[in-house]
Structure formats: C-alpha cells, structure tokens
Amino acid sequence: MGIVKCKVHGETGIKPFIDRKIIDMVVLNYQGLLLEKNIEKKIFLVTEQCIFDETESFNINYYIAEMTMRKNKLKQLYIISSDEEEDEFHKIIPQTSGTCGKCFEEYIEKYNIEIIKEW
Numbered sequence: 001m002g003i004v005k006c007k008v009h010g011e012t013g014i015k016p017f018i019d020r021k022i023i024d025m026v027v028l029n030y031q032g033l034l035l036e037k038n039i040e041k042k043i044f045l046v047t048e049q050c051i052f053d054e055t056e057s058f059n060i061n062y063y064i065a066e067m068t069m070r071k072n073k074l075k076q077l078y079i080i081s082s083d084e085e086e087d088e089f090h091k092i093i094p095q096t097s098g099t100c101g102k103c104f105e106e107y108i109e110k111y112n113i114e115i116i117k118e119w
C-alpha cells in the first residue's frame with residue numbers, strides 16, 4: 001500500500017482503485033462543497049481475479065460508483081487469464097485512481113454509504 005500526502009490527514013495510506021466519480025465526491029466532501037442530492041448511497045465492489053498460471057493469482061478490488069455500474073452493467077467478478085480478457089475488462093471498467101484512505105472512510109461513514117459486495 002502506497003503513501004499519499006493528504007491536505008487533511010498528512011502522510012497516510014492510499015486507498016487504490018476507486019472510481020474517479022467517487023474520488024470527486026470525497027474531494028468535494030472535505031472541501032465542504034458536497035451537495036446532499038449528489039450523494040450516491042451505494043458503492044459497488046468489483047473484483048478482478050487475475051490468474052496467470054496455476055500457481056500465481058491475485059485479486060484487485062475496484063470501488064465503483066452506482067452510476068457507472070448502471071451504465072457499464074458490471075458484474076461482481078471478472079476472471080482474467082489472458083491479455084485479451086484483460087483488454088476487454090479495461091474497456092468496461094472506468095478510470096480509477098487512489099485517494100487518502102482516511103478521507104475515503106470518513107466519506108463512507110458520514111453519509112452512511114453501503115458497500116455492496118454481492119448483487
């Protein structure tokens with residue numbers, strides 16, 4: 001896990017693979033500019049399971065905005081075992097980035113946002 005320098009929390013752990021739409025909300029929240037009507041109450045966890053051979057595999061969890069979920073019709077789990085599958089996956093998964101883990105947690109708690117792991 002990398003380190004990020006947050007304006008609010010200083011040097012802190014980074015939370016990676018978050019939909020840019022959610023990061024925009026997190027930033028507006030700590031700037032005090034977030035409007036209640038713009039808050040999505042659900043964040044979806046999409047898992048990319050990369051299997052390159054029988055011995056090596058890892059998971060990446062993406063935090064995806066509700067709006068993106070509906071638009072891209074994403075599934076809960078994608079199993080990737082070839083470059084072609086990887087390319088296809090990156091066509092439908094939105095642009096993601098990292099943000100301060102504490103800012104992210106505060107945003108989730110403040111607005112009582114549900115993280116959906118199964119749908």
Ligand SMILES: [Zn+2]
Nearest residue numbers: 006009100103
């Ligand atoms: Zn922060």
